[in-house]
Amino acid sequence: xxxxxxxxxxxxxxxxxxxxxxxxxxxxxxxxxxxxxxxxxxxxxxxxxxxxxxxxxxxxxxxxxxxxxxxxxxxxxxxxxxxxxxxxxxxxxxxxxxxxxxxxxxxxxxxxxxxxxxxxxxxxxxxxxxxxxxxxxxxxxxxxxxxxxxxxxxxxxxxxxxxxxxxxxx
Numbered sequence: 001x002x003x004x005x006x007x008x009x010x011x012x013x014x015x016x017x018x019x020x021x022x023x024x025x026x027x028x029x030x031x032x033x034x035x036x037x038x039x040x041x042x043x044x045x046x047x048x049x050x051x052x053x054x055x056x057x058x059x060x061x062x063x064x065x066x067x068x069x070x071x072x073x074x075x076x077x078x079x080x081x082x083x084x085x086x087x088x089x090x091x092x093x094x095x096x097x098x099x100x101x102x103x104x105x106x107x108x109x110x111x112x113x114x115x116x117x118x119x120x121x122x123x124x125x126x127x128x129x130x131x132x133x134x135x136x137x138x139x140x141x142x143x144x145x146x147x148x149x150x151x152x153x154x155x156x157x158x159x160x161x162x163x164x165x166x167x168x169x170x
Contacts, residue, residue: 001104001108002062002104002105002108003103003104003105004065005064005065006062006063006064006065006070006105006108007062007063008060008061008062008063008108008109008112009060009061009062009063010059010060010061011052011058011059011060011061011072013053015052015061015063015069015072016049016052016053017049017052018061018068018069019049019052019059019061019069019072020045020046020048020049020050020051020052020053021045021048021049021069022069022070022071022072022095022096022097023048023051023052023072023093023095024043024044024045024048025097026071026095026096026097027040027043027048027095028040029097029098030095030130030132030133031127031130034127034129034130035127035153035156035158036153036154036155036156037155038153038154038155039153039154039155039158042154052072058074058075058076058077058116059072059073059074059075060072060073060075060109060112060113060116062096062100062105062108062109064100070096070097070099070100070105071094071095071096071097071100071105071106071109072093072094072095072109073091073093073094073095073109073110073112073113074091074092074093074094075089075090075091075092075113075116075117076089076090076092077089077116077117077118077119078090078118078119079123080092082149083123083162084147085121085123085164087119087120087121088119088121088122088123088164089117089118089119089121089122089123090122090123090124091110091113091122091123091124092124094106094109094110094113094124094133096109106136107140110140114167114168117167120166120167120168121164121165121166121167122142122164122165122167123145123162123163123164124137124142124162124163125149125160125161125162125163126160126161126163127158127159127160127161128148128158128159128160128161134161134163137163137165138163140165141165141166141167142163142164142165143163143164143165144161144162144163145162145163145164146162147161147162148160148161148162149162
């Protein structure tokens with residue numbers, strides 16, 4: 001159940017600027033101190049809007065009553081090729097501006113995402129050290145699988161931890 005004044009909508013081109021802003025600001029709010037500054041300092045709002053417009057895949061957005069984007073979740077009906085599990089969907093990213101966290105919006109986005117996914121298991125990758133996200137995903141039923149991805153980046157390397165949840169029978 002969403003708080004009054006909020007709605008969840010399918011991603012559409014009109015939301016690209018708002019989703020790009022959430023992606024840009026969300027990375028700043030979430031990852032500053034968790035990843036090298038070179039990575040964050042090299043990103044631009046324009047790049048994030050482009051990602052929102054062309055590379056998000058399937059996505060849902062949560063809107064305020066003023067029709068501003070407060071957050072989004074990007075997902076794939078079938079997990080990307082590097083996921084070694086058959087019949088698995090994937091949450092590619094969930095971002096909610098800090099001002100809108102702790103209101104049930106992330107939970108509502110994820111539940112709506114689950115409702116749309118075809119497979120009974122869902123995988124995601126969370127940045128090692130992102131304890132707020134880890135706690136949220138655990139609360140939503142995700143567990144660590146023991147697998148991780150290491151991605152080289154400017155100024156170092158990022159480690160993403162794989163988490164898996166089983167959702168309602170499909």
